[in-house]
Amino acid sequence: MHLKLDLQFFAGEKTEKATPKKRLDTRKKGQSAKSQDVNTAIGLLAVFMFLQFYSSNMGEIALQTFRHSFNEFMLMDLTEENIHAIMLAVLKEVALLLGPVFLLALVAGVASNLMQVGFMFSTESIQPKLEKLDPIKGFKRIFSIRAIVELLKSILKIGFVGGVTFFILYLHIEDVLQLSQQSVGAALKTVGKLTIQMGIAASISLLFLSIFDWLYQKYDFEKNIRMSKQDIKDEFKNSEGDPLIKSKIKQKQREMAMSRMMQEVPKADVIITNPTHYAIALKYDEKEADAPVVIAKGADFLAQKIKLIAKENKIIMVENRPLARSLYDQLDIGDKIPDEFFKAVAEVLAYVYRIQNKV
Numbered sequence: 001m002h003l004k005l006d007l008q009f010f011a012g013e014k015t016e017k018a019t020p021k022k023r024l025d026t027r028k029k030g031q032s033a034k035s036q037d038v039n040t041a042i043g044l045l046a047v048f049m050f051l052q053f054y055s056s057n058m059g060e061i062a063l064q065t066f067r068h069s070f071n072e073f074m075l076m077d078l079t080e081e082n083i084h085a086i087m088l089a090v091l092k093e094v095a096l097l098l099g100p101v102f103l104l105a106l107v108a109g110v111a112s113n114l115m116q117v118g119f120m121f122s123t124e125s126i127q128p129k130l131e132k133l134d135p136i137k138g139f140k141r142i143f144s145i146r147a148i149v150e151l152l153k154s155i156l157k158i159g160f161v162g163g164v165t166f167f168i169l170y171l172h173i174e175d176v177l178q179l180s181q182q183s184v185g186a187a188l189k190t191v192g193k194l195t196i197q198m199g200i201a202a203s204i205s206l207l208f209l210s211i212f213d214w215l216y217q218k219y220d221f222e223k224n225i226r227m228s229k230q231d232i233k234d235e236f237k238n239s240e241g242d243p244l245i246k247s248k249i250k251q252k253q254r255e256m257a258m259s260r261m262m263q264e265v266p267k268a269d270v271i272i273t274n275p276t277h278y279a280i281a282l283k284y285d286e287k288e289a290d291a292p293v294v295i296a297k298g299a300d301f302l303a304q305k306i307k308l309i310a311k312e313n314k315i316i317m318v319e320n321r322p323l324a325r326s327l328y329d330q331l332d333i334g335d336k337i338p339d340e341f342f343k344a345v346a347e348v349l350a351y352v353y354r355i356q357n358k359v
Helices: 020-028 036-075 080-117 135-142 145-171 173-177 184-224 229-240 243-267 301-312 321-330 339-355
Strands: 270-273 278-283 293-299 317-319
Touching: 020 229, 036 080, 036 184, 145 173, 145 184, 173 184, 243 278, 243 293, 243 301, 270 301, 270 321, 270 339, 278 301, 278 321, 278 339, 293 301, 293 321, 301 317, 317 339, 321 339
Parallel strands: 270 317
Antiparallel strands: 270 278, 278 293
């Protein structure tokens, strides 16, 4: 019994890494490897570190606001204008008090996003899509592997952060037990101090866990954007018809050809020039060819570059306007000098050899 294996069956399996074009298209859709836990951890850490150094000043500002409110506002008549003025004054004080905290959280969130994915703007991810309302797909998302991983992550974060905060409380158990014996102001300071310490410890714990989450998100993202061999073939076929891709390929080919040509210039026996518009580099090796060969040519900027390289390598340049123009127009790189130009080129080479004492 012989089993026939159809290799086309495996052609649709997404086993290949995503191509640069696929990555670019995915990025345009607003999709990238990003961990929200990194954003949360960095934001919380920035806020609690800010409170660690400036909470005392913020407390003084809050107390002054309360004193001013009780001293000034309690004596005012209860009118619509006074209520409006009181609300504006209170909102202004609250904004001045909490504004720096919110601004710092915003900056930390933007910075953490830039660290992970760089600058990326896409409206596609926020566009309404009817398939998101599909109950079957929603059910699949709820019971997917990714949902299970997210659940395990949440349990791990709760356990880890809970353990860290409990440990901080355990270290300061005496301060906690003495809260009932302290004044209101002292108790508030103690609670604030413990809260900030627990916040910093929890943020560092989350930041540690977020590193593993980022690694998982990167792995999951790379897995989701994998391509099959057929996908890569189709993409290549489609790209071949793209004028922009074609122009970029041709430009790259021209750059590579120009680079190779410039590397051949130092091997030339002579450079025939216009002298400003054209330059043709010729090489003659009796062992390899029966006639001189064009190894480089250029007009305008390229001509000047060829002449510069020739000058650096002490290659003789001969000015012959009609010959330079004719060779440039009729010959390509790698072509041998035809019979019609052989006499003129031979005279040039003889002149060069005399200068070099080869004859």
